Amino acid sequence: MxxxxxxxxxxxxxxxxxxxxxxxxxxxxxxxxxxxxxxxRRPTIARYERPRGQILVGGRAVTGSRDTGEQLRYERTYTDGPLYAPVTGFASQRYGTTFLEHAEDAVLSGTDPLVAGLPLFAAGPRARPAGGDVVTTIDPGAQRAAFDGLGGRKGAVAAVEPTTGRILALVSTPSYDPAELSGNGPAVAAAWARLTADPDQPLLNRAVRQTYPPGSTFKVVTAAAALEAGVVRDLDARTWSPDPYRLPGSTTRLVNEGEGCRNASLRHAFEWSCNTVFAKLGVDVGAEAMKETAERFGFNDSGLRIPFWVAPSTFDASADRAQLALSSIGQFNTRATPLQMAMVAAAVAAGGQVPTPYLVERTVRPGGGVVSAAGSRPLRQVMGPATAARLRELMCDVVTDGTGGNAAIPGAIVGGKTGTAQHGVGNSGTPYAWFVSWAQGARDLSPRVAVAVVVEDAAARRGDISGGGTAAPIARAVMEAVLRTPPAP
Structure with a gap:
């Protein structure tokens, strides 16, 4: 037994x-x-069983969560969705996440171990903590000014704080309401089909994901290269530049829209955007020096994250001298995002140094404890302080005496550069209107804001040398909004 x-x-x-x-x-x-x-479906059900954390702008949440009472319980909501779509992106139960909703998903969804007060006890979906919050660097006044300024036109605006790299505005139009994509029903599928089929591409973030020929705004970079290389030593000396200028090794003659560019000084050429002067300067500086200068400004950098990916701006110096001349006036293969051109203006405003731009000030736990903070950002030396000072002088001249008068702000120091970029087969497309600028208030010790504006479908006349009539007023409104805001502590 x-x-x-x-x-x-x-x-x-x-x-x-x-x-x-x-x-x-x-x-x-x-x-x-x-x-x-x-x-x-269990991971998906667990993901939406708790409210998502908030994205904050100026201390106010621009996102929320709605209890649907369904199996996928909480659905994302947005306040002023079209205004902040280039910042937040969307969080869709059907189509995933984009931009900050994607880059900071671990914090917002509560899956980041640092969001829980006691990470060791937060294993498993049942113990998942509520999502943390993401505090952005966006200035709500500047964001609104940029959005309203663009109106119904296709274009983008990027604004940064020159000394820190904080992104103050990031706008792309036409925009869309991310709330249309939040759920997973037939209405969401219909909205997705409509938005993806729209030829104006409202889902495209033009401020960071679209590159354009920067046109004459790139002459800031070419001027910096010429001054750093010693090709130009006196802003008021003649440059011995013919008008028209025959591109080296070709029969093509480059001309100017305005008068007085023959042998013009750098000051006059910068104020009135003389193509012939800057094309010749690019050739005189040489391909390698032009490329090195452009890369110090941030061109050809494919690794920029803010925290989401930014399309690389490009400067190609491998072509012949004729093409180098065109690249040096922001045409040929030169391409830039509005954020990149805002950083070009910021480098001038900040005395030749530029920090890495960033969009997230800090992330916090549901109880308010800080998970991560931006802290100080590494600085990149773009040019010498003396060169930056001379470029500031030139940019101020553009606003006071040249093509950028529409950007002037009473009581403030404003520097700018206009640009009209040709594109399309045989330059047949409507020129892109550009303006890059920076502003310093009467009581500020240094410039407070640098801005880049591009308008794709501007009704600019061919006789206009630049985008001063279309893009400059938008930049002025953004700069005014920032200068009205007390400086960040």
């Missing part, structure tokens, strides 16, 4: 061991395949 009991006990132990082995096999070795199985 005892022998049968021992056998039964051994069999029970064997069954228990088999059960434990099978459980371990399922829970440890097979868990990834089950977790990633499209038929497994």
């Amino acid at each position: 005892t022998r049968y009991i021992r056998r039964a006990a051994a069999f029970c132990v064997l069954l228990l061991v088999a059960l434990l082995v099978n459980t371990a096999w399922l829970q440890v070795l097979q868990a990834p395949s089950y977790g990633g199985n499209p038929a497994n």
Whole structure:
């Protein structure tokens, strides 16, 4: 009898061991395949069982969560959705996440271990903490001024604080309401189909994901290269530049929209945007020096994150001298995002140094504890302080005496550069109207804001040398909004 009991006990132990082995096999070795199985809805249900954290602008939440009472319980909501869409992106139960909703998803969804007060006890979806909040650097007044200034036109605005790299405005139009994509029903699918089929591409973030020929605004970079290389030593000396200028090794003649560019000084050429002068300066500086200067400003950098990815701005110096001349006036293969051109203006405003731009000031736990903070940003030396001072002088001249008068702000020091970029087959497209600028208030020790504006469908006349009539007023409104705001502590 005892022998049968021992056998039964051994069999029970064997069954228990088999059960434990099978459980371990399922829970440890097979868990990834089950977790990633499209038929497994448990991770998705867990993801939406709690409210998502907030994205804050100027201390106010511009996002929220709505209890639908359905299996995927909480759905994302947005305040002023079209205004902040280039910043927040969307968080969709059907189409995933973009921009800050994607880059900061771990904090917002509460899956980041640092969001929980006691991470070791936060394992598993049942113990998942509420989402943390993301505090942005955006100035709500500047954002609104940029959005209203663009109106219904296609274009973008980027504004940064020159000394810190804080992004103060990031606007792209036409925009869309991210709330239309939040759920997973038929209305969301219809909105997605409409937005993706729209030829104006409202889902495209033109401020950071679209590159344009920067046109004459790139002459800031070319002027810096010429001054740093010693090709120009006196702002008022003649540059010995013919008008028209025959591109080296070709029969193509480059001309100017305005008068007085023949042998013009750098000051006059900068004020009135003489193509011939700057094309020749680019050739005189040389391909390598032009490329090095452009890259110090941030061109050809494919690794910029703010925290989401920014399309690289490009300067190609590998072509022949004729093409180098065109690249040096912001045409040919030279391409830039509005954020990149805002950083060009910021480098001048900040005395030749430029910090890495950033959009997130800090992330915080639901209780208010800081998870991470931006802190001080590394500085990149773009040019010498003397060169920056001379460029500030030139940019101020553009506003006071040149093509950028529409950007002037009473009582403030404003520097700017206008630009009209040709594009399309045979330059047949409507020129892009550009303006880059910076402003310093009467009581400020240094410039407070640098701005870049591009308008794709500007109604600018060909006779206009630059985008001063279309883009400059938008930049002025953004700069005024920032100067009215007390400086950040």
